Amino acid sequence: MLKSDRTRQRILDTAAQEFRQRGYAGTKVNDIAFAANMRAASIYYYFESKDQLFEEVLAIGLKLVFDAVRKAVEAAPASQGHQARLLAAVEAHLAMLHEYGDYSSANIRNFGQTPVEIQQRQAALRDEYGEYWRELLIAAQKAGALRADANLSLLRMFLFGAMNWTLEWVKPGKMNARELARELCFTLFQGEFNDMP
Numbered sequence: 001m002l003k004s005d006r007t008r009q010r011i012l013d014t015a016a017q018e019f020r021q022r023g024y025a026g027t028k029v030n031d032i033a034f035a036a037n038m039r040a041a042s043i044y045y046y047f048e049s050k051d052q053l054f055e056e057v058l059a060i061g062l063k064l065v066f067d068a069v070r071k072a073v074e075a076a077p078a079s080q081g082h083q084a085r086l087l088a089a090v091e092a093h094l095a096m097l098h099e100y101g102d103y104s105s106a107n108i109r110n111f112g113q114t115p116v117e118i119q120q121r122q123a124a125l126r127d128e129y130g131e132y133w134r135e136l137l138i139a140a141q142k143a144g145a146l147r148a149d150a151n152l153s154l155l156r157m158f159l160f161g162a163m164n165w166t167l168e169w170v171k172p173g174k175m176n177a178r179e180l181a182r183e184l185c186f187t188l189f190q191g192e193f194n195d196m197p
Helices: 003-022 029-035 040-046 050-075 078-098 102-113 116-142 152-169 177-188
Strands: none
Touching: 003 029, 003 040, 003 050, 003 102, 029 040, 029 050, 050 078, 050 102, 050 116, 078 102, 078 116, 078 152, 078 177, 102 152, 116 152, 152 177
16 A cells, blocks of 8 residues: 555544544544644645545445445345344444444434535435345345334334444443344344344
């Protein structure tokens, strides 16, 4: 990796940490520069504005969680059916938020503070991720893993709200992503998720 690429990555990593901790409104380019041990002018060499930097952090965060969920679902044992796929998806989403996710957490915590134009540009990827979950839930319902009369639109919103809100109440080290995923799936979905390996 070139030095310029490493520097750009360091800026993004630091910005994700700062946006996660301070929020969009509370983070200044000077804060990011200080945390990255560089001058603010150096950041402007790579990013035209705080908004451009923030938008890239948001996009990376969503792509990381989306990729993790897709891979987890694909790796779930087919023999265990749709419950295993749902559990794998929930666990991957939670793991990206809690265990690996300055970028993902920055996205979740700050999207509502984002200028409208940035939200609009991010909408396509967010919609794609939502559609992926919609299809996952439809397939599970058709296979009998979810109640036949469940309103899947509401269920998806409940699920995202529950997963994303764990950032606010779960204390680090108290519950891992697997434990959270099992409890959430057991609470929201039909079936014995606690019996799964």
